[in-house]
Amino acid sequence: MPCRGHHHHKPRSLSELAARLRGGAKKFTGPRKAVLEVLAAHPHPMTIKDVHSETKSECDLATVYRALHLLEEMELVKRFDFGDGIARFELLAEGDDGHHHHLICTECSDIIEIEECFTESLEEKIAERSGFKAVTHKLEFFGICPDCQKR
Amino acid sequence: MPCRGHHHHKPRSLSELAARLRGGAKKFTGPRKAVLEVLAAHPHPMTIKDVHSETKSECDLATVYRALHLLEEMELVKRFDFGDGIARFELLAEGDDGHHHHLICTECSDIIEIEECFTESLEEKIAERSGFKAVTHKLEFFGICPDCQKR
């Protein structure tokens, strides 16, 4: 599988995540621990529903929403949008801004990470031509994975 | 390889759109006419709510949803997703597959169309490496427009 991920970044330990929260005057609670553990165990963007059920529903769904919202603000997780109206989250490694893209199978939702970002220099060009500032982008790829092609 | 902007494509007339519908065993009804007229009058992706209010609410909101869904299936309109959970639709011109991208102001939602598609050759590369087939992509740019920078 050509998913190489971003292993140039060191993943954060749970205790470091706890320290990060406490450093931000936030509490390291049971639900937040559960959410972080689930995210740490999954290398790909997860839906909130999946995070919730992976915690064995130890905590409320609304709490998972709030936890992920907080973690996003603290830049410990990154939100991805695959265009289906369902938010997905990935735990960020140390020093990773989370800017990367995915290749998603439209049949089975299998996800492969794409490490290159091809459009960085283009942001400058677009900013220059349009007069826009702080230009960013969202880019995701879609296709049919080898397994689904056989079916 | 940059893709051609869509203003090189001839826009469809209402009567041609009517013929297209009828050719697909679909009816050219009042609501569908209203929706098509609204879309034809706006060069940028429109939310369903906006389409609905521009028709002066002559037809039901649910009907606008159904009309746009049908038109999307018939490839007469294209759906865009700006990551805010609200679908946007653009009328396609003749021979236009609608593949292009946008630069969206995160403050005022002003939209600029980007004509080049920078990632076409990359789809091939990605398909080759991953074994995926029928690889497409979604790409949108975000930034702050000149007007909003002044505020």
Next chain:
DNA sequence: AAACCAAATGCAAAACGTTCGCAGCGCGTT
């Protein structure tokens, strides 16, 4: 032109992901 039928509409209700208000619980501190 009238009748016909499937397709399309309006309306209301529901489904969906997500957010919020609030009473009470628990983490980190004193």
Next chain:
DNA sequence: AACGCGCTGCGAACGTTTTGCATTTGGTTT
């Protein structure tokens, strides 16, 4: 151990989108 604020769970509400169903309407046939 006790305190206080932040956090949680629960239910209700939100906004977008979908759906069920009785009624209407477009396109076709008599």
